[in-house]
Amino acid sequence: MSIFDNTINRRHSNSVKWDAMEKVYGLKDASEILPMWVADMDFAPPVAVSQALQEQTSNAIFGYSFVSEQALQSIVDWQETRHGWHIDKQSILFNNGVVSALANVIVALTHPEDKVLISTPVYPPFFNIPKSNGREVVTCPLVVKNGTFVYDFVAFEQALAQDVKAYILCNPHNPGGYVWDEATLKEIVRLCTKYDVLIISDEIHSDLMLDGAVHIPLAKVAGDEVDRIITCMAPTKTFNLAGIQIAYMIVTDKQKRAQLEALNMASGHGSLNSFAPIAMQAAYSAGAAWLDELLTYISKNMEYVITELAQLPGIRIAKPQGTYLLWIDYRDMAIDEKVMMQRLLEIGQLALEPGTKYGEEGRGFLRMNVACSFETVKDGVSRFKRALL
Ligand SMILES: Cc1ncc(COP(=O)(O)O)c(C=O)c1O
Structure with missing residues (x-):
């Protein structure tokens, strides 16, 4: 049982x-x-998540809160132990969800009418978020080979060459659950570098590895090009906490971080609800x-x-x-x-x-x-x- x-x-x-x-x-x-x-x-x-949330409600005071050092450390430790990826606490920026993180990146780091590339079929907000923010969506279909989808890098390069400014990668891919291998990820980085394209890597499904599959964070294999990548992650898909609403971006480039922070200031966004970092920390520490x-x-x-x-x-x-x-x-x-x-x-x-x-x-x-x-x-x-x- x-x-x-x-x-x-x-x-x-x-x-x-x-x-x-x-x-x-x-x-x-x-x-x-x-x-x-x-x-x-x-x-x-x-159980550790429900316990931590119950503790948080026990004194029934729900004032302003901040994300503790321990909660930040739980992210660093999780990425290190689960994915062998070393990240710096300073590179972490929070959002209510990965979809809102995608929207923030599109708004802060691209311009109206810029072209944004996606690999279809793909999670619907990859179409909707750039489009609703006045960007042009360019699609490049994945192709079926031996029953699974793979990249057609000739078509991918042709698409990038149409003056595309940003590419949204789904790693692992939804739908289909494809875990991209190192060679594929490196080729994506190489081509995006050639055409100077920003990469937004949505890695929300990264913890759900089946049968010994290994998730490779794109930024981990990007070498000197890591600063062109914004990685979006969350504990919500992994631990079924979508209603708690928490996600985070790993942004190594200082300037991009400042642009994203400035957008939060401008839109009045900033803090998470008090339950979100507590649930995340409990899940990452004990889940x-x-x-x-x-x-x-x-x-x-x-x-x-x-x-x-x-x-x-x-x-x-x-x-x-x-x-x-x-x-x-x-x-x-x-x-x-x-x-x-x-x-x-x-x-x-x-x-x-x-x-x-x-x-x-x-x-x-x-x-x-x-x-x-x-x-x-x-x-x-x-x-x-x-x-x-
Ligand atoms: C690829 C992908 N990104 C983002 C999300 C949703 O993220 P959030 O609920 O944090 O906005 C999902 C949910 O299914 C998803 O599949």
Whole structure:
């Protein structure tokens, strides 16, 4: 029996995953729909996190707070032990989330109408954030090779050469869970250096390494080019703390840090809510064993889903190297996405994410979240089968 076997009832808790499906999927009633969509786990975080938060509420005074030296040190220690990456406390800047960090970097370090490159299919805010800030989004699709996505560096270089000013890297990649190897990362740095392009590396999925995969922080292998990189990280995906809202950037370049700090001043942003650094520090200091157990559990959930669903004609699933989200390829079924979603929601009563949410290259794919108890995963698989058979 694992702690992750507990099935927790999350309905009526203001959970986006469980309680916002009517709005997201345009349904009248979603009370019977099983949500396996947004990247939020159905697991309680490590006990140390809840204990630390309870302590914080015990005197019921919620005045202004700051991020302690110990909380900062917990980030340094985590990056060192988990990823062999040495960072300086001074290079850390905080945000409420990685998405708001991406927005700040775009606003502070690029200009209106600048071109921002992304590799599709990719996490939707990579399109929306530059676009809503008046930047032009240039897309360069990843290509499928041996069942996984890889970079086409000829196309990537051609895209960079169109006067692109910033590239947003997803490392590991969402969707698909690809953990980029050192050669790929070094080539990205080499080409971005050649065209003098800023790199924003979103590494929020970096701790979710499955089956011995190793995450390589881009900045760790960038050599002399480290100052062109802004790395965005967070403990929230790792420990299921998205609602607590905390993320941080590693910015080695002093001038870029000053520009980002100036933007915070100008917009009145600054401090985190008092619970965020406390939850992060507890998770980073005492959550490693919980995370290791989680990763084994998720890996088994994935094996089960892959074994069961790959028996269906027209379904192919490559096991991700990192993250808890499966990227299900149903292109061989030749079913329209709308029809597929309708079948899943109406017959299967199952909410997955349609692939085109991640760009046109995602057509014919579904994203399924298996960060839930094995019981729930089995339920999800049987609903999927019911929808398709
Ligand atoms: C690649 C990526 N970046 C950022 C986020 C969200 O980050 P945050 O909740 O800190 O804004 C997600 C969530 O799924 C993600 O997949």
